[in-house]
Amino acid sequence: MKFVDEYRSGDVAAHVAEQIAALVEPRRRYKIMEVCGGHTHTIYKHGIEDLLPPEVELVHGPGCPVCVIPMGRQDDAIAIAERPGVIFTTFGDMLRVPASSGSLLDAKARGADVRMVYSPLDALRVARENPDREVVFFAIGFETTAPSTAVTLLRAREDRVRNFSVFANHVTIIPAIRAILGSPDLRLDGFIGPGHVSTVIGLKPYRWIARDHRKPVVVSGFEPLDILQSVYMILQQLAAGRSEVDNQYTRVVRPDGNPRALRAIAETMELRTTFEWRGLGFIAQSALKLRAEFADWDAEVRFDVPGIRVADPKACQCGEVLKGVIKPWECKVFGTACTPDRPIGTCMVSSEGACAAYYNFGRLTRRRNREPASV
């Protein structure tokens, strides 16, 4: 397929892999974190680790929007969904996230009207088509999806759609990276920066990472060659002793981001003083809520949500996985008590979650590296 196959060429990949191998200093270990869950998914789906020399280790970061939602918020979502008269709309991934008493899919089986949508605008359309029902959109995601929620809110206000509201759980990426860099048990050499977030926020917000922490950041696209090239660009910086914010995804990301999208977010949403992240705990100014002007469309204002903080299941080590401190397989319940069909932690639910990606696609990679004879 045009504009996809070009970025998946095995021949070009082999060439880049050679160049990467040539840059690696013998006996030096390189730990590179891909911040974004979309990158984690691509890495496992295309078997990118097979093309990297053993010295280069990819560490999976916190940028999976489904994974970072704490259980209490999922409980709140289900409480809203189970109110009589509500149509609860959500991205598909959130359907299977376990809450205190089952998932949204279980709530649906118990009778709640839960519908999967691909965009908040679809949810607004459901509201128009069902004027006698309350339609709620479960908004999740980083700066990538916040603009579409913002645009939907602006349209709802403009068209005076009164039976529509948003349960806002948008989070911002920079505080999460800050939390990871502050984590004492992790030594990283560089970051593969999130591509789609950067289309919105641009490159400037990462500068402190390169300046204060001396770590290269390369904002990357989502095709396998994008990621391989980004690894190469990071190794180039490390070899030259540089640490800069570089842009591999120039076909989409502008240095200043998308000012219109940022304006739409600023018009409809503002920073929360604090927000709980699954496994990472409370992080100041790390999430967005609706502005007071949009209270009429704010599900948290319109509905009585329990808002109770629920501790993560004891066995679940999603936090360590999200911070890159442990590999998915090192979690005590990985693959036994926690599997994609019966997940305990969020990282096992989303296709962007490190545990799900490793379980579904990657279970073989390392075994293959160790035993070249098999497969």
Place this chain on the structure above:
Amino acid sequence: MGDTRTEDDVLAAIERRRRRPHFKLMDEHITLSHGAGGKASRALLEALIVRELGNPVLAPLGDHAQLPPAGDLPLALTTDASVVAPIFFPGGDIGELAVNGAVNDLAMGGARPLYLSTSLILEEGLAVADLRRVVQSMAAAARAAGVVIAAGDTKVVERGKADGLYITTTGVGVIEHGRRLGPAQIRPGDRVLLSGTVGDHGMAIMLARGGLELEAALESDTAPLHELAQLLLTASEHVRCMRDPTRGGVATVLNELALAAEVAIVLDELSVPVRPEVTGACELLGIDPLYVANEGKLIAIVAPEDEQAALAALQSHPLGTSAAVVGEVRAEPPGMVVLETAFGGTRVVDMLAGDPLPRIC
């Protein structure tokens, strides 16, 4: 951490778990996952239905059951329910799908389809013109497949208790080839053949449901596969096993075969035929075409020496023009499906957890 498990220990534990013969059914309610063809479907089937209904004829859980011979030849029996929405879609409708579904389940074991019985569950308010159109297409599909619809039943339920129209079909065929077909015949070295492009049906339905604001000229591939299956059996003495990758797609069927035969199946991503429209729609929706349903494709496992003869036989039929050898069977790692990616890496192709798609068959 006090935990000394190595990565290999963890992977081995997962494999032991994956291969437990009886999945547990721990859910309190039926969810859409139980209908998606993946792990939850398997758990429902093994832990509830087979446990309650179990008998030696049902136990192999093939596409059809082989009945003890009543005369000279063994009979094949199968049944299939169709709940697709919408009932009319590009490339077919629920009636054609219901007939082809039963015909193909018979054909995959090499049986010659003979008779069908059908039951129609109609929702109050269904347009008679729509029903007539569906039944006419059942009649046409039966003629095309050379089967007689010999018995039937009709029930009407109140508005809201069904979605327009559901159809079940039961098929009887006769097994004339006298060969052993099935996962137990699969050996390392065997080749995996696919009769055409993957994902056409599932994506056609997905787009026909609307709401995605995606447009592509995609049609369901619903078709009877009995001729293709017969051609294959004639061309090759060493066909090990045939399956039609419907719900759950190619990935699910190959996982079932790999687990049942205790072999590895290694797919070559570049050789799996996929229409560009299907690739495009799947990319946009984040769906892997290997998991998307087909209604007119077959997977055949054949001995390596028959690879070319079998491929030529498939390609000689209009339904098999884009047939390809897509992979091979290896000894290690047993029970797993592995994909060699176009990019030069390797990954696991596991059974699906959950439901990526709405009702498609």
